[in-house]
Amino acid sequence: AQSVTQLDSQVPVFEEAPVELRCNYSSSVSVYLFWYVQYPNQGLQLLLKYLSGSTLVKGINGFEAEFNKSQTSFHLRKPSVHISDTAEYFCAVSDPNTGGFKTIFGAGTRLFVKA
Amino acid sequence: DAGVTQSPTHLIKTRGQQVTLRCSPKSGHDTVSWYQQALGQGPQFIFQYYEEEERQRGNFPDRFSGHQFPNYSSELNVNALLLGDSALYLCASSFIGGTPEELFFGSGTQLSVL
Numbered sequence: 001a002q003s004v005t006q007l008d009s010q011v012p013v014f015e016e017a018p019v020e021l022r023c024n025y026s027s028s029v030s031v032y033l034f035w036y037v038q039y040p041n042q043g044l045q046l047l048l049k050y051l052s053g054s055t056l057v058k059g060i061n062g063f064e065a066e067f068n069k070s071q072t073s074f075h076l077r078k079p080s081v082h083i084s085d086t087a088e089y090f091c092a093v094s095d096p097n098t099g100g101f102k103t104i105f106g107a108g109t110r111l112f113v114k115a
Numbered sequence: 116d117a118g119v120t121q122s123p124t125h126l127i128k129t130r131g132q133q134v135t136l137r138c139s140p141k142s143g144h145d146t147v148s149w150y151q152q153a154l155g156q157g158p159q160f161i162f163q164y165y166e167e168e169e170r171q172r173g174n175f176p177d178r179f180s181g182h183q184f185p186n187y188s189s190e191l192n193v194n195a196l197l198l199g200d201s202a203l204y205l206c207a208s209s210f211i212g213g214t215p216e217e218l219f220f221g222s223g224t225q226l227s228v229l
Contacts, residue, residue: 046217
């Protein structure tokens with residue numbers, strides 16, 4: 001069964017600094033990978049997704065992620081964060097061989113941007 | 116274009132009671148997935164409904180059941196509530212013919228079991 005490990009439970013960072021949120025997934029022949037963001041008292045919103053093709057994926061709000069098959073990683077990056085980026089970030093995986101159903105989420109990383 | 120709507124937003128129940136949560140998917144979507152998100156954790160997959168049938172199920176007991184209606188809306192029922200069922204319950208909708216598993220989430224129902 002697929003699983004996702006988010007290596008940091010909390011990441012504090014100063015405004016305008018770069019940030020990387022780390023994600024590793026259990027090995028599979030092929031995977032779909034996602035990053036979602038959750039603001040307080042809200043549901044999850046898709047930031048970006050990797051389905052196939054280019055390993056560098058760009059998403060909304062200036063975020064990007066790189067798929068590394070050999071490392072089974074899908075780390076999320078932003079070159080310069082804003083206060084408004086403070087939120088919970090979830091890495092997720094699904095198995096395309098099952099039609100992409102049953103998306104599995106990591107435990108989340110809380111990004112806290114300080115002024 | 117209405118997104119995913121869930122009701123109620125908050126609910127307080129006591130142990131042993133039963134609860135029903137409701138979800139209306141985003142316009143044009145035909146698939147509904149339910150997730151349980153305990154405090155400080157990621158969402159855990161409960162089950163998914165398509166064409167009024169349960170397609171896949173996570174590791175949840177039979178106390179958790181669901182239904183999908185012809186208009187694609189869905190209900191999650193939990194019987195014999197336990198304290199450990201306290202969580203945020205999220206509904207997510209998607210379209211079978213669309214981008215694989217691009218889920219659109221509602222804001223959730225916060226269930227407290229006392």
